Amino acid sequence: xxxxxYTPQDFxxxxxxxxxxxxxxxxxxxxxxxxxxxxxxxxxxxxxxxVFVSGIGCSSRFPYYVNTFGFHGxxxxxxxxxxxxxxxxxxxxxxxxxxxxxxxxxGGNHFIHxxxxxxxxxxxxxxxxxxxxxxxxxxxxxxLGSVTKTSPFGxxxxxFRPGELIIGAQGKFFARCIDVDVKHTAEVLVEAAKHDGxxxxxxxQNCVIFNDRTHAYYTDKENRLERVIYLKHGEKMLFGEKxxxxxxxxxxxxKVVKLGENGYTIDNILVHNAYEPNPGLHVMLxxxxxxxxxxALGVIRAVKFPTYDDNVxxxxxxxxxxxxITCVDDLLHSGETFEM
Amino acid sequence: MAVMDKQKQTINLEEVAIRFSGDSGDGMQLTGxxxxxxxxxxxxxxxxxxxxxxxxxxxxxxIGGVSGFQVHxxxxxxxxxxxxxxxxxxxxxxxxxxxAKWVKPGGTIIVDSDTFNEKGLQxxxxxxxxxxxxxxxxDYKTIFAPITTLTKESLKExxxxxxxxxxxxxxxxxxxxxxxxxxxxxxxxxxxxxxFKSKPRVIDANKKVLRDGYNYTSNIQAxxxxxxxxxxxxxxxxxxxxxNGNTAAAWGFIAASEKAKLPLFxxxxxxxxxxxxxxxxxxxxDLGVKTLQVEDEIAGICxxxxxxxxxxxxxxxxxxxxxxxxxxxxxLAVMTELPLVIxxxxxxGPSTGLPTKTEQSDLYQALFGRxxxxxxxxxxxxxxxxxxDYAFMASKIALEHMTPVILLTDxxxxxxxxxxxxxxxxxxxxxxxxxVEENTPSYQPYERNPETLARGWAxxxxxxxxxxxxxxxxxYIKGSVSHDPLNHQRMxxxxxxxxxxxxxxxxxxxVIGDEEGDLLVVSWGGxxxxxxxxxxxxxxxxxxxxxxxxxxxxxxxxxxxxxxxxYKKLLVCELNMGQLANYLRMNFQEYNYLQxxxxxxxxxxxxxxxxxxxxxxEAK
Numbered sequence: 011x012x013x014x015x016y017t018p019q020d021f022x023x024x025x026x027x028x029x030x031x032x033x034x035x036x037x038x039x040x041x042x043x044x045x046x047x048x049x050x051x052x053x054x055x056x057x058x059x060x061v062f063v064s065g066i067g068c069s070s071r072f073p074y075y076v077n078t079f080g081f082h083g084x085x086x087x088x089x090x091x092x093x094x095x096x097x098x099x100x101x102x103x104x105x106x107x108x109x110x111x112x113x114x115x116x117g118g119n120h121f122i123h124x125x126x127x128x129x130x131x132x133x134x135x136x137x138x139x140x141x142x143x144x145x146x147x148x149x150x151x152x153x154l155g156s157v158t159k160t161s162p163f164g165x166x167x168x169x170f171r172p173g174e175l176i177i178g179a180q181g182k183f184f185a186r187c188i189d190v191d192v193k194h195t196a197e198v199l200v201e202a203a204k205h206d207g208x209x210x211x212x213x214x215q216n217c218v219i220f221n222d223r224t225h226a227y228y229t230d231k232e233n234r235l236e237r238v239i240y241l242k243h244g245e246k247m248l249f250g251e252k253x254x255x256x257x258x259x260x261x262x263x264x265k266v267v268k269l270g271e272n273g274y275t276i277d278n279i280l281v282h283n284a285y286e287p288n289p290g291l292h293v294m295l296x297x298x299x300x301x302x303x304x305x306a307l308g309v310i311r312a313v314k315f316p317t318y319d320d321n322v323x324x325x326x327x328x329x330x331x332x333x334x335i336t337c338v339d340d341l342l343h344s345g346e347t348f349e350m
Numbered sequence: 351m352a353v354m355d356k357q358k359q360t361i362n363l364e365e366v367a368i369r370f371s372g373d374s375g376d377g378m379q380l381t382g383x384x385x386x387x388x389x390x391x392x393x394x395x396x397x398x399x400x401x402x403x404x405x406x407x408x409x410x411x412x413i414g415g416v417s418g419f420q421v422h423x424x425x426x427x428x429x430x431x432x433x434x435x436x437x438x439x440x441x442x443x444x445x446x447x448x449x450a451k452w453v454k455p456g457g458t459i460i461v462d463s464d465t466f467n468e469k470g471l472q473x474x475x476x477x478x479x480x481x482x483x484x485x486x487x488x489d490y491k492t493i494f495a496p497i498t499t500l501t502k503e504s505l506k507e508x509x510x511x512x513x514x515x516x517x518x519x520x521x522x523x524x525x526x527x528x529x530x531x532x533x534x535x536x537x538x539x540x541x542x543x544x545x546f547k548s549k550p551r552v553i554d555a556n557k558k559v560l561r562d563g564y565n566y567t568s569n570i571q572a573x574x575x576x577x578x579x580x581x582x583x584x585x586x587x588x589x590x591x592x593x594n595g596n597t598a599a600a601w602g603f604i605a606a607s608e609k610a611k612l613p614l615f616x617x618x619x620x621x622x623x624x625x626x627x628x629x630x631x632x633x634x635x636d637l638g639v640k641t642l643q644v645e646d647e648i649a650g651i652c653x654x655x656x657x658x659x660x661x662x663x664x665x666x667x668x669x670x671x672x673x674x675x676x677x678x679x680x681x682l683a684v685m686t687e688l689p690l691v692i693x694x695x696x697x698x699g700p701s702t703g704l705p706t707k708t709e710q711s712d713l714y715q716a717l718f719g720r721x722x723x724x725x726x727x728x729x730x731x732x733x734x735x736x737x738x739d740y741a742f743m744a745s746k747i748a749l750e751h752m753t754p755v756i757l758l759t760d761x762x763x764x765x766x767x768x769x770x771x772x773x774x775x776x777x778x779x780x781x782x783x784x785x786v787e788e789n790t791p792s793y794q795p796y797e798r799n800p801e802t803l804a805r806g807w808a809x810x811x812x813x814x815x816x817x818x819x820x821x822x823x824x825x826y827i828k829g830s831v832s833h834d835p836l837n838h839q840r841m842x843x844x845x846x847x848x849x850x851x852x853x854x855x856x857x858x859x860x861v862i863g864d865e866e867g868d869l870l871v872v873s874w875g876g877x878x879x880x881x882x883x884x885x886x887x888x889x890x891x892x893x894x895x896x897x898x899x900x901x902x903x904x905x906x907x908x909x910x911x912x913x914x915x916x917y918k919k920l921l922v923c924e925l926n927m928g929q930l931a932n933y934l935r936m937n938f939q940e941y942n943y944l945q946x947x948x949x950x951x952x953x954x955x956x957x958x959x960x961x962x963x964x965x966x967x968e969a970k
Contacts, residue, residue, distance in 0.1 A: 058811055094659075098656065099660045322642075329635040330635065335634075
């Protein structure tokens, strides 16, 4: 018997889910429904302690579909709203649901600063490399040359690589998933919830209408295991259907090798250490892409570090212990006063 | 003790204004503050006004770098820092040039003659080598004192470095003014002892320079008389402190948080002249205040909205350009119907405008500056100390009516100081927000109190009342997303009606002066002291002038039209191009509104107001 015994059903709201049929968001919603009962058991969170916060965009409709507390904010500002909620009541489990436009374009400033402060919230970034709700304009993660409604001749700007940006903003937790792998995404969401501090999970998500199959190279089932690598802390960095390929570090760079070829054995393969504070290897892993490399999935970085909300609370407690001012009347009479 | 020259006469004055001016690095703000503190401790009423450039250190010796601080000292109640000063202290030629126009005809000017050399005059942009003639100051009593030399002389025995010695010259000047006005030195000496606690040599040095300045003035024959301003008699007895508008506002919010029994949260971004509110709040962790200096203005208000949703009493502080940036989020607070106070310490605009100067030109922005039908409560403070009261009232309305409230102050109120009779918290009303209890049966997020139309405030973390809110239009009861046309109309109506009903919870408008008459002066916010003084002066001369000064701007007090009816002429005075006048035209079209407007980054002068009032009274 668990403490709460929630089922995914307990987290479904009475609102009709209005994403397009075939949208990757449905899968992410299912991953969340699946993860929350487990998070509740592990961390002893009852349902009313969850708050889902969002900005604007398709992904930002998310809070309406989860039967907990929810706040659907304005474009780009979810990180700031979530920060306010968490500082106001650190007991809450705060989840920010956001997209590549919401978090990385209009909300870029709030996003990097939330990460820098290490406020204890979970940011789930749905990356479909397109603006869906405004019907198909390029986003800060659209590949160079993407043809969209606002780039009819292809984009001429390089995209962000979210992992690099997040770690560059001193991110302590970064994970990546693909929408279609509901089970793995749910596992990663549990890890994000367990991590104290800002946890960012990028979910590579498909927009079936405006950017269909943008991640298909990695997500198509037939080749997936050859094109992605599931990283797990403490385990060898192996991939491929037969787990016969792996990553090694040579000349300070990552390299894909085949076991048994060119003298490489299992002993040469790197062991994933998500807890390593030095971000060097984590950035390299986050930046791996086709065709040379598999895309890294799973928890790439999870480093312990004091959280902002804890620091705020501790400072309040510390100062209140020492201060002589305990109420407003004390304050009004503090310092220089005089009789007239 | 300083030696007094018995042959000199002491003249009693009811009020006197002194302006300290110098380079922005000369410590004029401190000098002025010390003089005003000493005067307040002595028992005078005071009113101060700092006038400083937006550059921290503009090129030395130039007009752009002049920093000033005017203090008005009285043995009667004062409402302004004084239009013109009786004594000007000018630490360099630029300060004299910038401030000569603010000295009363025949007034006294003290200058540091050491700085009046060729280089100094040239930097200040004089065309001749005779500043007195050039500025037409022949009829003024100008005292050329070699303040820098005398300060060096005074401290030559100390082991302070030359830079520190020269930096003390403001204390020499302060000593001179103390002699002129027979101010006791003890309060300032105590200040040195406290400020430089661990540096006894610095304490001694400052004390010595102050006394030497004092004694020097008593020894030279330049000053015929000394002046005394007796302690104020008609002030209420009791315990006072000096306070400026920003500190008062900060404390008013803490007071409201105490009365509401909710932690205070301030999400903010530094901006002149509002920053000091954040600074004051940041000191108050002892009272549980959480201050977040966030990445930008938008994050300021959005963290506050998040905190409000989560059950803290949340505020955000800013000035004009920051209010522009917060506009979209203010709409979110209106839509989600959460309590929130947004403080706008107005400064000269548009754009970056005049960051350190005062103006009242954000009224339109406060009333109307949002997308959609987006009414908010707007309140304005009118004296430095009542920033406390109006911050408290803004908080009470926000929390009890579940609405964002804009509190308007301005650069003049924010930095101006006055003595404040310390209030007692037991005299302030309770604040009772409509907090929803756990497991409230059949809870609906947008169900309203039938009187106030406020919805319930349901904090995350409470069982059985889980719900979602956001910026999309809400269903009238359930709060779920609704695009229904008639529901939208109904929601727009109810949000407006909710704000309108705040009318029933604010005091009725009062008039200073007569029940009816020839001229009613209508003003709002930070101009109160100047307008009041002008009205009182004319009333003493038997003129039929009354004052209707507004603090509640949206909604307007319910008896306002009744008041306007009773006067032959209405004159709206404000530091903008007519924003209140137009707003009144919109609300009460039946009256004719005359206007007096000024946008120079400066407060009104009492003199100009009186002239305008007389002109209007005399006009057919």
